[in-house]
Amino acid sequence: MRTRAVVASGVVLVVLAALGIWIAIRQMGGQLRLPLSTRTCTVQADGRVVLDADQMANAATIAAIGIQRKMPDQAVVVALATAYQESGLRNLAGGDRDSVGLFQQRPSQGWGTPEQIRDPRYAARKFYTALKKVRGWEQMRVTDAAQKVQRSAFPEAYEKWADESEVLTRALVGHATGAVACTVGRDPVMRGEAAASALTRGLALDWGLAGVADLTGLTVPAADERRGWRYAHWLVSHAQDHGVKRVRFGDLEWTARDGTWNRTDDAPAAGRVVAEVFAEA
Structure with a gap:
């Protein structure tokens, strides 16, 4: 009985401690910053912000x-x-x-x-x-x-x-170039046609856009550079939950392997943003 009482007391203390932390955060206006997961995104545009996926x-x-x-x-x-x-x-x-x-x-x-x-x-x-x-x-x-x-x-x-x-x-909003860079886990949430379809649906819901999709990814028309970077950064931001492997705009390319933007030797993606999803396993 004593063992059960000790365990029960411990559980109560843990719950009360967690509740106390939550109340303290609210009272401090949410100033306590909790640790991020290992899959992070770094945003650099006249300043630096790090978020998780x-x-x-x-x-x-x-x-x-x-x-x-x-x-x-x-x-x-x-x-x-x-x-x-x-x-x-x-x-x-x-x-x-x-x-x-x-x-x-x-x-x-x-x-x-x-x-x-x-x-x-x-x-x-x-x-x-x-x-x-x-x-x-x-x-x-x-x-x-x-x-x-x-x-x-x-x-x-x-x-x-x-x-x-x-x-x-x-x-x-597209005022910076190659400003959102995310690291992506090796096991994407979705692949192939499912990933391309999810990206197409997400673009329609968030932007009101209709991208041209196939089994490997999709292409999004970009009338100017600012719009191009809006869509490119959005695609990288959603890479983890939509199985994005590669995003290219102009002569820059983000890859899930590197998690960074780099210049590419391929022909520039002029007037369009190209996204490639992970292939079916």
């Missing part, structure tokens, strides 16, 4: 939805800073009270159903819609604009993510 994919989707909705770059900065603070750029299944998703939006406050809010694209669209209704948000500090939407108990907490969000925005 899930965070990077979510950031890329948030930026793409903003661009698709014709929101200015500063709106993307505000959205990314908000998601950084609320969820660590993770699509959380729960949170404080009934909060859900990237922006920790609450069904009870009219943001949508839990299922809807767990869709990163839906959540991002709802955030941008709410931000657009804030009079003068463009002239506000990042944290003030975010707070007008979120009504957080920690109104200053968003500002500490402004610099990271500006770096991510410069890369993801």
Whole structure:
């Protein structure tokens, strides 16, 4: 009986400790940064940010939805800073009270159903819609604009993510060249036709684009260099969860093997972004 009591006491202490850490993080405004997984993405665009694969994919989707909705770059900065603070750029299944998703939006406050809010694209669209209704948000500090939407108990907490969000925005909206580089595991989530189909669907949902796909990958038309880098960086950002092996734009190429952008001896991919997925095993 004593052994069971000791074990039970230990379990209670562990649970209480975990709860205490979570409360402390919320009280500090989420300042504690947890370690990343080994599959990381480095973003360099007048600054440097390191994220894991899930965070990077979510950031890329948030930026793409903003661009698709014709929101200015500063709106993307505000959205990314908000998601950084609320969820660590993770699509959380729960949170404080009934909060859900990237922006920790609450069904009870009219943001949508839990299922809807767990869709990163839906959540991002709802955030941008709410931000657009804030009079003068463009002239506000990042944290003030975010707070007008979120009504957080920690109104200053968003500002500490402004610099990271500006770096991510410069890369993801296409202002930087070869700025998103991700390392990818050797065992991709999907391969071949399934990977190419998932990429095509993701492009349609995030960008409203129709890429030309085949069994090996897809090609995305790019009317100018800025759009080309938007799509190239999005593809690399989603490489881990969509089985992307190689991305090429202009005379630069990212490969899963190296995890970096390098010049290629192949003919330049002019006016298009070319993505290759891992072949069927």
